[in-house]
Amino acid sequence: MRYYELLYIVNPNIEDDKTSVIIDEIGKEIEKYKVSIINHNIWGKKRLAYPIKNNKYGIYILLQFGADQFEFLKEFERYLILSKSVIRHQIVKLDEEPAKVEDVEPIVDEKELAEKESFEIPEVEAKSDVGTEEIQDVSEVEKVEDIVEAEPEEPVVEKESKEESE
Amino acid sequence: MTFNTKKKYCYFKENGITFIDYKDVKLLRRFITDQGKIIPRRVTGSSAKMHRQLVRAIKQARNIALMPFTNISSDG
Numbered sequence: 001m002r003y004y005e006l007l008y009i010v011n012p013n014i015e016d017d018k019t020s021v022i023i024d025e026i027g028k029e030i031e032k033y034k035v036s037i038i039n040h041n042i043w044g045k046k047r048l049a050y051p052i053k054n055n056k057y058g059i060y061i062l063l064q065f066g067a068d069q070f071e072f073l074k075e076f077e078r079y080l081i082l083s084k085s086v087i088r089h090q091i092v093k094l095d096e097e098p099a100k101v102e103d104v105e106p107i108v109d110e111k112e113l114a115e116k117e118s119f120e121i122p123e124v125e126a127k128s129d130v131g132t133e134e135i136q137d138v139s140e141v142e143k144v145e146d147i148v149e150a151e152p153e154e155p156v157v158e159k160e161s162k163e164e165s166e
Numbered sequence: 167m168t169f170n171t172k173k174k175y176c177y178f179k180e181n182g183i184t185f186i187d188y189k190d191v192k193l194l195r196r197f198i199t200d201q202g203k204i205i206p207r208r209v210t211g212s213s214a215k216m217h218r219q220l221v222r223a224i225k226q227a228r229n230i231a232l233m234p235f236t237n238i239s240s241d242g
Contacts, residue, residue, distance in 0.1 A: 007230055049231045050235060090226065
C-alpha cells in the first residue's frame with residue numbers, strides 16, 4: 001500500500017457551513033476509488049503567500065490516504081481542477097504511513113488576528129467622536145493657541161545665552 | 167588578508183532532522199532570503215543530501231502558496 005497526502009485550498013469567500021459540505025463531497029469522491037482515508041482535517045484560514053485567482057486568503061484542508069493502485073489519481077486530480085470551490089491542490093507521496101490525528105485545532109493566523117484588532121479600534125474611536133460638545137472644542141483651540149504663543153519665548157532665551165558664550 | 171576559518175555545519179545534522187516536511191514553513195523560512203530566494207549550500211553549509219530535500223520542500227511549499235516565489239513588498 002502506498003500513502004499519499006493531498007493539501008488543497010478552498011475559496012475563502014464561501015460560508016463556514018459550506019466548507020464541511022465541500023469536505024464531505026471530496027471525501028465521497030475519493031472513496032469511490034477504494035481508498036482508505038487516514039486523516040481529513042481543516043488547517044484553518046490562512047493568508048496566502050501570493051494571491052491565487054484574486055484571493056488573498058484561503059482555507060487549507062489536509063487529506064491523507066492510502067491506496068493500492070495509483071491510476072485513479074489522474075482522474076481524481078481532474079475532478080479537483082474542475083471543482084469551482086478548490087482553488088489549488090497538491091498531491092505528495094509519503095514515505096511512511098502517517099499517524100492518525102484525531103482532534104486538530106485550526107491554526108489561527110496571527111496576522112489575520114492583528115488586522116482584525118486594528119480594524120476594531122478605529123470604530124470605537126469614531127463612535128466617541130460623533131456629535132455633541134462643539135463648545136468644548138472651541139475652548140480647547142483657544143488653549144492650544146495660548147501654548148503656541150508661550151513657546152517661542154524659550155528659543156529666544158537660548159539664543160541670548162549662545163551669544164554670551166561666544 | 168584574513169580568511170574566515172569558522173567551519174559551517176549542516177543545520178539538519180546538528181538537530182537530528184532526517185526528513186524535511188514542506189508544511190513546516192517555520193523551518194524553511196531559515197533557508198530563504200528576504201526576497202524569497204533559496205540560499206545556496208555554500209552559504210548555509212548544509213550537506214548535499216539534505217539540501218536536495220530542502221530545495222524540493224521549498225518548491226512544494228511555493229506551489230501551495232505557503233511560501234512566496236518572490237517577495238517584492240516588505241511584508242511577509
